[in-house]
Amino acid sequence: MDGFLNLNKPVGFTSHDCVAKLRRLLNTRRIGHAGTLDPLATGVLPIAVGRATRLLQFLRSDKAYRAIIRFGINTTTDDLEGEILNQQPVPHLNLADVKTTLQQFQGTIQQVPPIYSAIQVDGKRLYDLARSGKTADVPARTVDVSDIKIVNWQPGEFPELEIAIACGGGTYIRAIARDLGTALQTFGTLTNLIRTQSSGFDLENSLTLNQLEEQLQPQTFQPILPDEVLGHLEAIALPPPLAQRWSQGQRIAPYDLPETFTTSRAPLRIHTETGAFLGIGQLTDPPTGTVLTARIVFLDSAEAYRQE
Incomplete structure (x- = not known):
């Protein structure tokens, strides 16, 4: 079994959890993934099986997401998984101001990754440092955001903005939520994230773990051939x-x-x-x-x- 699997990652699972589960289901240890998703995020997680694990480095790096940002709140992790640090109602915040400010997050931008992230500083993961109460100087990185579209706006004391984002690898949507809140002179945190596309795989054609198990029982599952995802x-x-x-x-x-x-x-x-x-x-x-x-x-x- 050598090829790729377009997995629809469930909420609450880490990317490593998914790999561990798939190793049991597919009865092989040669499994890897492309593009880590946070536990609260769902959607496309490209999986390589067998010899295809050696091809992960050649996948496209572009990704797309649907995200919901809540204003007036910030947390330790820049999403709802973390501890709330500040909570301040902003009923005056309006869509016109958000739309204008959002434009500065499109294109090639500088972004400081969240303190709770897998990035290494001096050989240690940032989330390990954060969990142990230590701080680190996290350098800004250049990332590419090719498109941002507003999908929905929900006014209120803690307004919510739903957006569709197309971006390059290494872009943190949690950081966009945090920085958009700061630019609007309030706070922002990510409340929901779905990856709709990654490295040539899309959400419409993804498989949940349950769907995969249903295909494995009658032995109808077929991995995606390398040519189908390396056409670039x-x-x-x-x-x-x-x-x-x-x-x-x-x-x-x-x-x-x-x-x-x-x-x-x-x-x-x-x-x-x-x-x-x-x-x-x-x-x-x-x-x-x-x-x-x-x-x-x-x-x-x-x-x-x-x-x-």
């Missing part, structure tokens, strides 16, 4: 002799490659001429000249042709 990478098809040489770790010179070979130095999908996915390669420039090398051999050519 350029592909090269190799004839049988070159496919065999490449899968054995030999370097392939450009004059041996098909005439349509790329000049890109980005990772490449490597296939047989009949379409079987062999792995990830890359053009490199050693002293002897440009060559196609293997970064990840997912399937050797002999196994690929046997499966066909």
Whole structure:
């Protein structure tokens, strides 16, 4: 069982909890995930199974969320999982002001991650430092927010804003909730988060743990093939002799490659001429000249042709 699973993470589970559960269900320890979700968050958690765990690094980094932000409250974790630090009604807050201020959070922005996060400072996780009562100087990071749309506005003493966000990897939605509150001269905390898209996987086609178990019992579950989620990478098809040489770790010179070979130095999908996915390669420039090398051999050519 080598491939990907589009998991709909349940509330209350950590990403590690999901991996532990899947190891039991799928009877394998070779399971990894892409893009940690907080316990209170739900939605798309890309899972790699078997040999596909080596391909996680090549997934797209873009993500999308639906989030609800409550104003007038802040917590230790910047969401409702933490202890409330301040609670101050802001019935005067209006949608027009929120809409104007929200614009400054779109584009390439600087963001300080929440103190309760998995980021490491001096070799220690921030949430471990926070739980032990220690403080750390958390440096700001550059993140990309490609789009923010307002979905709903609920006025009141503690108004709530629902937004849809498309962003790059490493963006903390909790930090956006916190910083938006500060920019509006109040507090802000995240009350609900659903990841609707991640690394080419979407919520509509995700499976819950219960749905996965239902498919495993009659043995109808099929993992998603690597080609279905790595389509953003350029592909090269190799004839049988070159496919065999490449899968054995030999370097392939450009004059041996098909005439349509790329000049890109980005990772490449490597296939047989009949379409079987062999792995990830890359053009490199050693002293002897440009060559196609293997970064990840997912399937050797002999196994690929046997499966066909």
